[in-house]
Amino acid sequence: MSVRGATLLAAAVAGALTLSSCGSGDDSGGAGSGGGSGKRHEIVLSNNYMGNEWRPQMVNVAKFVAGSADYRDKVKLDVRISDATPAAQIQSLQSVIRKKPDAIMIDAASATALNPTLEQACKAGILVFSFDQVVTAPCAYKLPQDYEAQATDAVNWLGTQLKGKGKILMDTGLPGIPLSETYVKVWKKVLAEKYPGIEVVGTFSSQYAPGPELQGVSAQLARNPKIDGILSGAYVASDIKALKQAGRPMVPMTGLDFNGGQKQCATEKLKCFFIGAPAFVSGMAIERIVKVLDGGQQPKQEVYFDTNYVSEAGQIDFPHTQKLETLKAGENYYPDGADSLVTPISFGAHDITAADVLGK
Amino acid sequence: MSTATVPVERRLRLPRPRIDWGIAVTTLLLATLVVVDLSLQPALADITQIGLLVQTALPLLFVAAAQTLAVLVRGIDLSVGGVFAVANTMTAVWVGAAGGNHQLLLLAVLVAGLAMGAINGVLIAGLGFQPFIATLGTWTAYGGVALMILPSDGGAVPLVLTSILNGTVAGIPASIVIVAVLLLAWRVLRTSRFGTQIYAVGDDEERARLNGTPVRRVRLLVYALAGLCAAVGGIMLAGATSTGSPTAGDPYILMSLSAVVIGGTSLRGGAGGVGLSVMAAFSLILISDIASAMNLDVWVSVAASALLLLVMVTARALVERRAEGRTP
Structure with a gap:
């Protein structure tokens, strides 16, 4: 191989990487919507996995809430999807920390492996908010399931x-x-x-x-x-x-x-x-992050959902600690909805539809 | 043939410096990616940030070194993922829980890695198992041991380990110093008699045997060393994350093989080296970092790594074919 050949090879690799940026990233929450006059909070959603049906819905709800009328002028959401391993998410987080956003919201690859990196983010003045698969880092806010x-x-x-x-x-x-x-x-x-x-x-x-x-x-x-x-x-x-x-x-x-x-x-x-483990936890996290960034109070740890469901035929008196609801069409399951929907799909004052959750 | 028959221009031609294109291409690739990453992330041009980036690369570098050793003797080591996980969980559970002499216990983890590698060596060199089959089996077995030690992510890593990894030596981040030590150790091994024997066994086992090389012993020791390197990788990850994970090793198996191939170590054995694999492993880490910096979808990073693998394999095949064509 000649020197020219080797140079062309390197250029081809660099070129491929550059070209691939054409299909680049995800910037939601009023990106391109103009937004309001005030400075928007820069929030990065760090997710390490998209290989099941729950995670993509979680990401879509985050985009929906960040782009909703109440939040589009307050939030600039940047979604980072890393490979599934803790090491890959750590590397992705380090790249995020270098950019110093206002907050990182994270569905973590490991409860413990990301702690040193997230502590580093906290020290850099970045608010860390973990949800679903939460981390144990003391500085992070947590929205876990029980x-x-x-x-x-x-x-x-x-x-x-x-x-x-x-x-x-x-x-x-x-x-x-x-x-x-x-x-x-x-x-x-x-x-x-x-x-x-x-x-x-x-x-x-x-x-x-x-x-x-x-x-x-x-x-x-x-x-x-x-x-x-x-x-x-x-x-x-x-x-x-x-x-x-x-x-x-x-x-x-x-x-x-x-x-x-x-x-x-x-x-x-x-x-x-x-x-019950609805995917709208990401939207709840955005609401709470904005509250904290605006000076409000938020408990360090808050179980985000405590309701389970039983079919009508399965109703029985049994000992339970969490709330229990019977399946009701249109409320907690959707007869015309996709099988992959994680229910319920909406929360609070939001009117999130199945299409929003599925990103259609 | 008399000198009078040789054309004048040939007689006057000066000897051209010999260039190792394998090293040149791997170096050029790494340099290109460094420039791209730095241009995208100017904040990376800081010794602390570079140290952090190298720290994330350390586990892969050591597993790539382990894989290179196995490939150099015309083998393969799938069990690096299992050894990695056992060392990682041992560090987080046993070393972390013990008070006092952590250094001695870390040494015990390294010995365990060496022993697991030696088991591979016995199966392959002693009992004649195919490396792929033998290490496929031990990978599963070692993975089970890791799950037994630590059922899910957790544990506590001794402070001494995290302090060392996050520390500096004369202002240089420890992670960079560790890479330098790895490369120096490889240099010493490569130039030793044992190093020569490794290449001899990988190049032509029969000829090596006729030359008096203890082929079985060399193979056994190589797999033991591979186990040691994979164990160091597991310890490095435990130090970087302050925790253990029983499933942390598996992704490194294919990544280490990619690093070996991209670096230019021949899967037919006897050519290449740990230094090349280390550069290639860095390249893979940089691709991922560039993808993060550009906020590309995760598939782009995976596709770019795969494309790189194909390009490098094709380029090397072309170079080899051309070299073979020149051979009289």
Whole structure:
């Protein structure tokens, strides 16, 4: 290769990178809308993953709220999506910190691995607000879910439905992440202490995605001739599909609040419990960040949602610590909405539609 | 042939300096990316910021070094992800929880890395397993051990480790000094008798054996060293994040292979080196940093890395073909 060749090669790489910037970034919240006369708060949303149905909806709600009439003159939102690993998110955050925005709102790749970097952001005078997968950095504000309470209510519902006896399948989620660790730990503990007659005859790893859940439940159904319930933290719709494909009767099952499973449980009168974890938490975070930046008070930690859902056929009196609502069309599930919608879709004074959430 | 038959211009031609195009291309690539990144982020032209960027690169640099060693003896090491995770979780759980002699415990983590690498070496050099199959198996096994040590992200890393990583040596960030030490260690190894044996085994195992090179021992030691390097990578990540993660190692497996290939170490063994892989690993980190600075979608960074891999592989293949064409 000649020197000219080597130079051309380097130029080609640099050129490819430059060209790729044509499809560049995401700047919402009044970007291009002109905005008002005052200085807008620069908020960076740092997200490390878009590989499931929840995260893109979370990002879309953030864009919606930042661009809404109440906030478009106050907020300039910059969305940063990094690769899924903590190391990639750290690198992305360092690039953000160099630009010194007013606030970083973060759905974190790890509860702990980003702490040193976020402490660095706090020291640089940047407000750090974590939500959903929160960090433990003391300087960060937090809007978490209460995994322990969610898991306890779900297992108590199933235990009561089965009257303390039967054979069930258990979802181990995604090994290595705090959500799965908490769910599995709580489920095992409560089953052992309160429902010793319930036997876990098989486990599967849903990985919080419909495909692996369908595959995992199907494999377990093939191995186990009798199943009385499914304790999952993910896709009820996949469980229903697996049971139907195997020609097995429907059983009580738990999962996350996806519209697809909720629609099926409502119309087919199945016994279902849904853990409430709506994606609008990002919008709530923006509201609170603006409040803090404008000098208002905000608790350092606030559980953002504490309501779970049960289908009409699944209603039963059982011990629970979080609020409980029965599925109601148009309120907490949407008969004409997409299966992938995480419900409920709107909060507070906002009028967020399914199209807004899905980014259409 | 008499000198009288040689054309005058050939006789007068001065010997041209020999240029290693493999090193030149890798260096040029890195330099280009540094210039692009600096032009996009002027704030990066600061020794502290450079130190932070290098700190994020350290885990990949060490895993790339581990992978290079395995590839140099015509092998591959998929278990680097597992060794990395075990060392990372050991640092966050056992070393962090212990009071007092953290240095000794960190040494124990390194020995564990060496031992895990040696197990690979025994499977490959001793029992004759294919490197891909052997390390595929141990990757899963070591990953399981990591999950057993730490079921999910957490733990506490000893303060001494984070202090060292975030410290400076004569005003230079420790992360930069660590890279210099890695390169120096490679230089010492490369010029040693053992270094020569590594290249000999990778180049032509049979010829190396006939020349008296203890091929099996060299292979075993190379995999043990690869384990050591991967363990250092795991410790580096624990230090940078002040925590442990049982799944942190897996993404580094393919990234380290990319770094090896982009750097120019031949997958057929016996050519290349850790220095080249370190430069290539930096290039991958810089691509990601440039993508962050430009706020590009994550797929752009991934696609740019993949494109770079293809371009470099193609360019090297062309160079090799041209070199082979010249051989009489």
